[in-house]
Amino acid sequence: MRRRAPALALLLAVLFPLPVLAHEGRPLAPHDLASAWSLEPGIVLPLLLSGWLYARGVRRLWRAGAGRGIRRWEAGCYAAGWATLALALVSPLHPLGEVLFSAHMVQHELLMAVAAPLLVLGRPLIPFLWAVPIGWRRALGRWAKGGAVRGGWRALTAPFPAWLLHAAALWLWHLPGPYQATLRSDLVHTLQHASFLGTALLFWWTVVHGRE
Numbered sequence: 039m040r041r042r043a044p045a046l047a048l049l050l051a052v053l054f055p056l057p058v059l060a061h062e063g064r065p066l067a068p069h070d071l072a073s074a075w076s077l078e079p080g081i082v083l084p085l086l087l088s089g090w091l092y093a094r095g096v097r098r099l100w101r102a103g104a105g106r107g108i109r110r111w112e113a114g115c116y117a118a119g120w121a122t123l124a125l126a127l128v129s130p131l132h133p134l135g136e137v138l139f140s141a142h143m144v145q146h147e148l149l150m151a152v153a154a155p156l157l158v159l160g161r162p163l164i165p166f167l168w169a170v171p172i173g174w175r176r177a178l179g180r181w182a183k184g185g186a187v188r189g190g191w192r193a194l195t196a197p198f199p200a201w202l203l204h205a206a207a208l209w210l211w212h213l214p215g216p217y218q219a220t221l222r223s224d225l226v227h228t229l230q231h232a233s234f235l236g237t238a239l240l241f242w243w244t245v246v247h248g249r250e
Contacts, residue, residue: 122156
């Protein structure tokens with residue numbers, strides 16, 4: 039009987055799995071989901087600002103000619119990517135991800151594998167430049183054309199460095215020490231999401247646009 043105990047325990051674990059918690063806390067009940075939106079200013083304000091800048095820049099571009107600079111399907115991709123970011127970071131999925139490991143992993147995949155490529159397909163740098171005053175636009179253009187900035191950008195968007203940075207972010211945050219730190223600190227958890235999204239944007243930029 040003692041020999042069969044481990045096998046029996048394994049069988050019960052497979053047949054009756056328990057939810058894996060990502061953070062300490064109680065899983066949300068279904069009736070809590072509708073009111074469980076996460077409206078943290080550090081997330082909501084940058085999200086709103088990026089959407090406003092893109093829309094303002096596209097509107098200015100299109101006033102100069104239909105579809106000029108940004109095609110309609112590209113604008114649609116950015117809108118879909120922006121909505122995916124909101125789903126991952128603002129919707130009830132975010133607080134659910136605080137307590138359920140499965141929801142937490144879905145959140146990460148939405149950031150890296152859905153939102154990031156859609157945002158990159160929207161070519162956001164062009165509308166962002168057109169959204170700011172013309173004086174700022176010219177200054178930013180001169181700065182971006184500088185040798186150090188241009189060389190650094192071309193180095194980062196080479197295939198191997200872009201892949202390496204994204205892979206390093208994934209591996210680093212899943213080591214026991216850094217992962218436990220994300221469970222204890224909201225700030226560290228935010229830094230994790232920022233590094234996942236930032237390196238994913240760089241990786242997908244290289245895939246879609248190369249080193250332009």
